[in-house]
Amino acid sequence: MGLSLQQFVMVAGAHLLALLSPGPDFFLVARSALLRGWRKTGAVCFGIACANGVFIALAVGGFAALHRHGLAFALVQAAGCAYLFYLGVLMLRHARAASIEAHVQDGSPATQTGAWHTRFAMGFASAILNPKNALFYASLFALLAARDAPFGAQIVYGVWMFAAVFGWDLLVAMGIGHPSVVARFTRHSATIERTTGAVLLAIGASVLTMLAREWL
Template sequence: MEYLNEFMTIALVHLVAVASPGPDFAVVVRNSVAYGRRIAIYTSLGIGLAILLHVAYSLVGLSVLIATTPWLYTVFSYAAAAYLLYLAVGALRSGPTPSQPQDTVSDVSMISPSKAFGIGFLTNGLNPKATLFFLSLFTAIIDAETPQTVKLAYGLYLALATALWFCFLSYLLSTSRVARLIGEKGYWLDRLMGLLLLGLAAKLVID
């Protein structure tokens, strides 16, 4: 109960952050539309695990180093932008495919679960905005006197909540009603996510 107020604040801030459109949202929507629910869920799990990466370096103070060292932050930003650009190009090249049920995408176009997991992990892990989010979280919201074990528990919650949110999004996008709505024109949504990823990559470079 001692840390309940702190936890509630963290949960609320995280809810707002995770629900906002960004690279994670774009790749989950893209993979759900292009490859189906199963691949999108693996992508979501990769995103959730990457949260623990941010938590780990925040606990040891590396987030402060990254955020306050201009050249290091620049390198990090350009690496993230390059990866988002790579994903954007793949999404923008999407075209019509023969009509088939969700989650039964042809083997030719399907990616492996491990690749989907890696896409999710790298998308979140390389995102400098996530670095800044956890920097502010562990310096401005979480009290310096809060024990490391409690901070770790916060981190585990954030990872689990993130994975569950994107798994829910994956499920929602692959329900029969949404699948019918997307129908044969789903590649346009794929391309739209490509444009979003392209814009996010450009924003990282410009910022």
């Protein structure tokens, strides 16, 4: 398979640095963990990981069609901005001082079944509409291809990165969604909602500004 330990360390290190850079996905995970606890946030984390898996599969398969100055990339950026604006406005409009512990302890089957799909979809949409994810994996696997990394090794790297995304986001959720942390923020759920909404709006506005400067 030609798996090089030195190359694996390079790939894993670059991916770790990318994970440590906070973006929309991080704020969604943090918000969900504080409002619902880390167990229910697992669906958001899995959605984010699956979206990353799509980009990884496309990059490994050589279908990285998104280029920084291409129309497809601009359209993905615009769609991502629209989604961030939608989430931000939604959180600002519906922010209220609800009991976080009630959300965490809610065990009704209907809530668990419907909410899991909603949380998964939110995480998946956030990550799949983030053009930075597409660029990162396209650039990384293009570099690996240029260095003649075997296809089998690239698959191993891809599986590792999928697991790393899911594991890292779940670790963040577990840390933020710990019962003691959740209890501390119980009375501030409205502030958490408004802050997250404002951050998502700010990120969307900054990306939209750069997009307008480039194309207008």
